[in-house]
Amino acid sequence: MSLACFIADCGGIQNVTRVLIPDDDLVFEVRDIDLVTGTPPSMDDVDGQTCVGIDRALGQVRYKKPATLTSADLLAVGKQIANQQRGMAQTREVATECEFRPQWHVAPPQGLLNDPNGFVFHNGQYHLFYQWSPYSCEHKDKYWAHLVSKDMLDWQGQPIALTPSDWFDSHGVFSGHAVSHGDELMLFYTGNTRIGEQRDRHTTQCLAVSADGVSFDKKGPVVATLPPQVTPHCRDPKVFYHNNEWFMLLGAQREDLQGRLAVYKSNNLHDWVYHGLYGEEMGNFGYMWECPDMFQLNGRWVALIGPQGIASTSPHHTVPHHNGYVDVELSDEQGITFSGFKNLDHGFDFYAPQTLATPDGRRVLVGWMGLPDEINQPSIDNGWIHQLTGLRELTYQDERLIQRPLQELKSMRSPVEVFELNHSSRDLGTKSFELQVELEWGSEFALFKDSHHELKIVLDADTRTLLLDRSQTLIREGDQVRDLSLSSSTVTLQILADSSSVEIFINDGEYVMTSRVFTPLNATSITLSGCATFSFWRLALPKLNSASSNQEGCE
Numbered sequence: 380m381s382l383a384c385f386i387a388d389c390g391g392i393q394n395v396t397r398v399l400i401p402d403d404d405l406v407f408e409v410r411d412i413d414l415v416t417g418t419p420p421s422m423d424d425v426d427g428q429t430c431v432g433i434d435r436a437l438g439q440v441r442y443k444k445p446a447t448l449t450s451a452d453l454l455a456v457g458k459q460i461a462n463q464q465r466g467m468a469q470t471r472e473v474a475t476e477c478e479f480r481p482q483w484h485v486a487p488p489q490g491l492l493n494d495p496n497g498f499v500f501h502n503g504q505y506h507l508f509y510q511w512s513p514y515s516c517e518h519k520d521k522y523w524a525h526l527v528s529k530d531m532l533d534w535q536g537q538p539i540a541l542t543p544s545d546w547f548d549s550h551g552v553f554s555g556h557a558v559s560h561g562d563e564l565m566l567f568y569t570g571n572t573r574i575g576e577q578r579d580r581h582t583t584q585c586l587a588v589s590a591d592g593v594s595f596d597k598k599g600p601v602v603a604t605l606p607p608q609v610t611p612h613c614r615d616p617k618v619f620y621h622n623n624e625w626f627m628l629l630g631a632q633r634e635d636l637q638g639r640l641a642v643y644k645s646n647n648l649h650d651w652v653y654h655g656l657y658g659e660e661m662g663n664f665g666y667m668w669e670c671p672d673m674f675q676l677n678g679r680w681v682a683l684i685g686p687q688g689i690a691s692t693s694p695h696h697t698v699p700h701h702n703g704y705v706d707v708e709l710s711d712e713q714g715i716t717f718s719g720f721k722n723l724d725h726g727f728d729f730y731a732p733q734t735l736a737t738p739d740g741r742r743v744l745v746g747w748m749g750l751p752d753e754i755n756q757p758s759i760d761n762g763w764i765h766q767l768t769g770l771r772e773l774t775y776q777d778e779r780l781i782q783r784p785l786q787e788l789k790s791m792r793s794p795v796e797v798f799e800l801n802h803s804s805r806d807l808g809t810k811s812f813e814l815q816v817e818l819e820w821g822s823e824f825a826l827f828k829d830s831h832h833e834l835k836i837v838l839d840a841d842t843r844t845l846l847l848d849r850s851q852t853l854i855r856e857g858d859q860v861r862d863l864s865l866s867s868s869t870v871t872l873q874i875l876a877d878s879s880s881v882e883i884f885i886n887d888g889e890y891v892m893t894s895r896v897f898t899p900l901n902a903t904s905i906t907l908s909g910c911a912t913f914s915f916w917r918l919a920l921p922k923l924n925s926a927s928s929n930q931e932g933c934e
């Protein structure tokens with residue numbers, strides 16, 4: 380059957396913003412309720428169906444769902460809504476001017492960015508998607524923005540991959556991963572919908588497939604019901620192949636408000652069978668686990684999870700959203716068991732990472748440089764918020780996960796400058812740079828500095844603690860200090876800075892601290908109370924480097 384007559388009564392497709400299927404009804408949400416032409420009685424008997432009513436407050440027209448309605452009919456309407464959404468979002472794909480915009484990190488042109496999604500190598504190039512809220516710096520009705528790159532440095536924007544256009548994802552195309560399967564690029568994601576005045580959450584795990592790596596065909600839910608004893612907080616599919624079968628991991632909240640991982644299995648990527656809920660051995664470990672990833676690293680299985688609601692051991696750390704990794708045992712008898720949670724990042728802004736395997740066998744991670752509840756930062760004055768982290772290579776050494784900047788990032792370096800600071804300062808003249816230094820305990824180092832602002836790194840010799848202090852910056856909300864205990868005799872820092880962020884790799888990648896740092900444009904100085912030799916590189920994308928060296932050649 381066609382939905383054309385319903386849509387005509389609702390004022391035409393241009394007036395339809397969402398289609399919802401609560402229970403046995405079919406609901407159209409519209410932009411302008413006054414454009415709805417029929418009244419309930421006159422809509423009786425549209426294909427034998429009845430218009431149940433119009434809810435002016437919600438802007439919704441409700442019908443009994445026609446028995447002959449097929450999922451193909453609904454997908455066809457979804458495509459029309461998606462076309463409209465893509466057209467309307469075009470104005471949001473133009474980047475606003477802003478002094479805080481990164482030079483080489485991925486940031487949204489406008490609106491809010493959160494999790495990286497679908498990070499994968501497919502048919503000769505890398506794909507990276509992100510959760511995008513185009514219309515405001517708030518978490519609303521997420522899209523999947525899409526970028527591709529040949530070298531993991533230069534990311535080129537693509538048409539928006541997925542919009543919240545369908546009955547199964549009308550309130551957000553939520554996070555998920557990609558699978559490169561032959562010539563098909565398959566995106567597994569969570570469809571998020573909100574039904575009725577109470578905005579009841581419904582989640583299903585959905586699939587969209589692309590033959591050309593550019594446009595994606597939604598297939599609808601492949602996991603349409605919740606696992607037993609799991610609340611609708613069930614999301615963020617990670618799909619991987621192991622022992623001749625496909626696994627799907629889902630972040631889940633059990634009905635007793637314990638975070639766990641739900642696991643489904645498949646042999647064809649389309650039909651999924653529930654396998655179990657895992658993580659009981661972690662005990663009381665947060666009310667929800669978000670954004671799982673799982674992979675082998677140097678012969679060990681490791682899972683990344685985002686437990687929400689676990690306490691930090693630091694009095695400075697008040698954020699409930701954590702992110703870290705656990706060791707994993709996979710066995711036919713016991714299924715999946717986890718042990719030994721460790722934080723992945725010790726800075727202020729890191730969440731929801733995902734990884735890919737490169738063709739040359741490296742495991743590369745990208746995360747969200749932001750946190751779920753923090754949406755007031757200076758960049759919102761220019762209409763955008765948050766960015767992705769730089770890419771990191773992972774290895775497993777001495778019982779812990781080591782993170783180092785992606786090798787390719789070195790090609791952004793200008794020729795090195797080596798200098799010493801001895802209780803002195805230096806103006807670097809840029810906020811996009813790399814610094815390497817070995818500091819003694821007792822040193823105090825400041826960067827992104829002018830007379831009123833700075834980001835401070837203090838090496839407290841008494842407690843052997845590194846303190847990262849952003850209290851003298853333009854930050855508008857969130858914690859001000861992070862602390863990290865270290866046992867090394869000195870502390871080596873590799874700092875990658877980019878306009879309004881730092882990623883501090885400590886002791887050759889043993890720890891990382893990632894933070895947004897807002898200081899004025901000309902806050903480009905560093906000072907050291909202590910004595911040390913620094914290696915310094917300006918950082919710019921290679922194409923920008925070659926543009927400037929060409930210019931120099933012409934002079």
Ligand code: FRU
Nearest residue numbers: 494510521553554614669731
């Ligand atoms: C994590 C998260 C995911 C969810 C997405 C929605 O930041 O809450 O669990 O899929 O963001 O944007």
